[in-house]
Amino acid sequence: MEEELNQINIEQDKEIKIEEKVQQQTKKSPKKVVRYLLVAAIALLLLSGATASGYFWRDQSANNQKKASDSTVKSLNATVTQLKKQLADADSSTTTNDSTTTQCTAITPTASVKDNIKASVTSGNTAALEGYMASSVYTVLAASEFGGSKTPAQAVTFVTDQIKGEDTWDFNLSASVLSTYGAGSYTQYFPSTAIIGKSASGKVISFTFACNGKISGVFVAASDSLL
Known part of the structure; x- marks a missing residue:
């Protein structure tokens, strides 16, 4: 009988220790949650910053490409205008040369x-x-x-x-x-x-x-x- 009582006391002591341990864990858990939330928030901020930076560099790159494209188009238009003028001058010169070369040669009369x-x-x-x-x-x-x-x-x-x-x-x-x-x-x-x-x-x-x-x-x- 005495052994059984001792066994019961031992079991009760275990339960008490378990409850105390649970209570201790419960007391510590809010800090861990906060810590996890803080880490998560920092991670989200870093990710948001990286994403924003990516958008910024993407937009900057797009703007640079647009400026380069506009500059190229402007240059090509100037080249086309110059070539048109050269072509017109060449046509005019060709017409003049043709009129010169097509002038008839003097013919001796009968x-x-x-x-x-x-x-x-x-x-x-x-x-x-x-x-x-x-x-x-x-x-x-x-x-x-x-x-x-x-x-x-x-x-x-x-x-x-x-x-x-x-x-x-x-x-x-x-x-x-x-x-x-x-x-x-x-x-x-x-x-x-x-x-x-x-x-x-x-x-x-x-x-x-x-x-x-x-x-x-x-x-x-x-x-x-x-x-």
């Missing part, structure tokens, strides 16, 4: 036309020249400022005035004489297609032609010494 032009000068019947002239004829009087573009009628008057009093003309000049004329200061008025005559007094006249075989220029020198 033998009969040549004979008629020569006869108009030698006979003094200069009015007949008008039918052989282009719509605009460039006239030149050597060693003077007289001349310029003229209508066929005005060009005929120019010829008439310049050959007045000259009755004898030679349109069969030697190659050496023609070469001398062509090597002087007025070389452009003595092409191989020109009709060139010289009067007995030394006056020289040259008719040059356009691509349609019409007279496009009349050059007169009062003396071949001017050539």
Whole structure:
């Protein structure tokens, strides 16, 4: 019986110790909870800060990329504008070159036309020249400022005035004489297609032609010494 009572007392002592231990644990648990909550709060703050920082750097990077993109677009637009201008200039230059290269080469008139032009000068019947002239004829009087573009009628008057009093003309000049004329200061008025005559007094006249075989220029020198 006594042993049983001792056993009961031992069991009761264990229960008391367990209750005390539980009470102690219960007293300590609020501090642990607070500690856990504090750690959790700090962790959340760090995570929030990291997330906010990530958004900031993402937005900053996006802004930088947008600025870089805008700068690139601006640069490309400037390049396109410059290329368009260069293309327009090139087209203009090409058009000019085309118009220059497509200018027809002077054509030597037929033998009969040549004979008629020569006869108009030698006979003094200069009015007949008008039918052989282009719509605009460039006239030149050597060693003077007289001349310029003229209508066929005005060009005929120019010829008439310049050959007045000259009755004898030679349109069969030697190659050496023609070469001398062509090597002087007025070389452009003595092409191989020109009709060139010289009067007995030394006056020289040259008719040059356009691509349609019409007279496009009349050059007169009062003396071949001017050539």
